Amino acid sequence: MSIGKHAVEQALCDPGASINLMPLSVFKKFGLGDPYPTMVILQLADRSLAHPEGVIEDVLAQVGSFIFPADFIILDYEPDQEVLFILRRPFLATDQAIIDVYEEKMTMRVDDRLEVFSMYKTLRLPTHYEGLSMISVVKSDVMSLVPYMSPVDPLERALIGDEKDNEDELMEEIEQALNMSCSYVHGFGRFEKLDMPITLTPPKPSIKEAPNLEIKPRTTHLCYAYLGNSKILPTIISSSLTEVQEEKFLLVIREHKKTIGWTIAK
Incomplete structure (x- = not known):
């Protein structure tokens, strides 16, 4: 898409929009003249109200090989660097635009002239990045971390196959751990006998x-x-x-x- 001598890589065609919207900064950059004053008040997506700077009429917008006149509302806002313009539904209806979601194509027809756009190429990754992320990897001394990574419990070391100690020492530690647990279980069930007479009759x-x-x-x-x-x-x-x-x-x-x-x- 291009407006005058200025090329626009991407524009948002919103079927739910009722106006063509152009940022004030882009309008000044393109030098399209003086806008006409307007009494229109816009209600944004966050329910806030905004008063446009004006409206410019009959701007020649070229899409492919087609050239259409369009009216733009000029609004002072921070535009998305990937999508500078928002085109309304009547703009698509003017040139009989048909969007095929399955084929990922948009067909624009005026009389006997036809223009087909690939939606896949249009929705490619952005060429500009607003921010970059970087991960720094520091090589650490792995051997110095082994004592902290190796489990202390002998039974746990045996289950995960840690061969830090030899087999005899490992079996001795496991046996000690099992004996400690068995003594705890045996001592848990002890009780004292009470010297009270046993009566069979209630x-x-x-x-x-x-x-x-x-x-x-x-x-x-x-x-x-x-x-x-x-x-x-x-x-x-x-x-x-x-x-x-x-x-x-x-x-x-x-x-x-x-x-x-x-x-x-x-």
């Missing part, structure tokens, strides 16, 4: 055979009440209850003591 519930318990003194707001005769099966109640309230409470508890599962451990 203990009876307290509601059937109440144990003799030592009653401990309580605070002034609590007192003991007994569910069984002869002061057995004690329970703790509030000392603020009246005699009638206490009798009603104990009556309900005695009727449901099996359901409650009242037990006392010896």
Whole structure:
């Protein structure tokens, strides 16, 4: 593509764009005259608004052997060095451009004239590089790093085939490591025997055979009440209850003591 006497290696044909866009720096470089003022406000991809410097009309743009008049919006922005211009969808419709994605070709036709462009050649690697990366390789003394690279654990050295030590010393270290692990496993299962009588019969519930318990003194707001005769099966109640309230409470508890599962451990 070329505009006037200036060749443009690459331009972006955006089917979604509604305008032809030219950077202000390129416009001044090409010397295309004075732009006309415009009231157009552009909304960019980041949702920000930009006011163009103006518009220039009927610029002759040559694509291949075809020459088309095009209007460009002039905008002050930092252009991509690989793509200086953005061409809108009507520009492609003017010359009946057909893009074949499978064949990687773009065909432009005007009347009986035909021009075919290779998309593969158009999208070749850029000729300019904005930045370069460099990796410096320093040759190090490999032998000095061997002690740090060699595993310390004897079992690990045996598994990866490290022959730093002779076979006898290696087997001796492995045997010591295995003996240490075995002694740890054997000592882990030790237990002490408790001198307690073994009873085969399970203990009876307290509601059937109440144990003799030592009653401990309580605070002034609590007192003991007994569910069984002869002061057995004690329970703790509030000392603020009246005699009638206490009798009603104990009556309900005695009727449901099996359901409650009242037990006392010896």
